[in-house]
Each structure stands twice: as structure tokens, then as C-alpha cells.
Amino acid sequence: MEKGDQIELVLDMPATLIESNPMVEETRNQVAVKRGPVVYCIESPDMPSLKVFNIAVPYNIQLKPVPTTIANGNMMALAGEARLLNTGDWTRTLYKEVSKKQTPVNIKLIPYYAWANRGETDMSVWMPLVR
Numbered sequence: 001m002e003k004g005d006q007i008e009l010v011l012d013m014p015a016t017l018i019e020s021n022p023m024v025e026e027t028r029n030q031v032a033v034k035r036g037p038v039v040y041c042i043e044s045p046d047m048p049s050l051k052v053f054n055i056a057v058p059y060n061i062q063l064k065p066v067p068t069t070i071a072n073g074n075m076m077a078l079a080g081e082a083r084l085l086n087t088g089d090w091t092r093t094l095y096k097e098v099s100k101k102q103t104p105v106n107i108k109l110i111p112y113y114a115w116a117n118r119g120e121t122d123m124s125v126w127m128p129l130v131r
Helices: none
Strands: 015-018 030-035 038-043 055-058 064-070 073-085 102-111 127-130
Touching: 030 073, 055 102, 064 102, 073 127
Parallel strands: 055 127
Antiparallel strands: 015 030, 030 038, 030 127, 038 102, 055 073, 064 073, 073 102
């Protein structure tokens, strides 16, 4: 080696969907996204006109790493196409038929450790799974 040489380590870290034991009722039929040791979340600043709680993840989603900066910190986000669930208007409604309407929507997930660095936000780690 000579002065100025650099060594670059490239690790294959595909994004994977993680589910919890079905006995964990609060997260049943939902998934979290993990890439290497990092857990990701969806946060409202990246979805300004949509509710993050109406986003569902297809079982075969293709998530691609994209560089991003939050609070002057450089990190890797994940981008892909999810589904926006049409939940309709729940005003004065306790029950209704399930809507089958789903609209493709581009999402961006950020590392969980970086959430709430852009002001008060809605955030979710666990998202409904579309099989």
C-alpha cells in the first residue's frame, strides 16, 4: 500500500420485510423494514399530502437505497412503490365495508434513529402488508 490508497468495503445489504410473531396482536398483518442492522420508518415530511398510516407495503416491494440528509446528517433512505389504502371518510361511522381500492404511491423510508429531526411528525415503523 502507498500513501493515499483507500480501501472500500462494500456489503450487500438488501432491504427485507420483517414480521412479528402472530401472538403480538398489535402488529399482526404488518411489517417493518430492515436493511442490515438498521430499522426504517415512514415519516410525514416525506409524504406531505398523504397520511403515513394509510400506506401499505406489498409483499414483493423493491426498495432501493437513496442518499438523503436529515438534520445535517448524511444517511441512506429507501425508496419504493407502496399502496395508498382508500380508507374513505370515517366521520360519524363506526363500521363500513372494506374498500378494495389501492393506489400506487412512491414512498421514502428513513432510518428509525433519524425520525423527529424535522419538527413534529407522524411516523410509523409497522405498516400493513399487502399479500
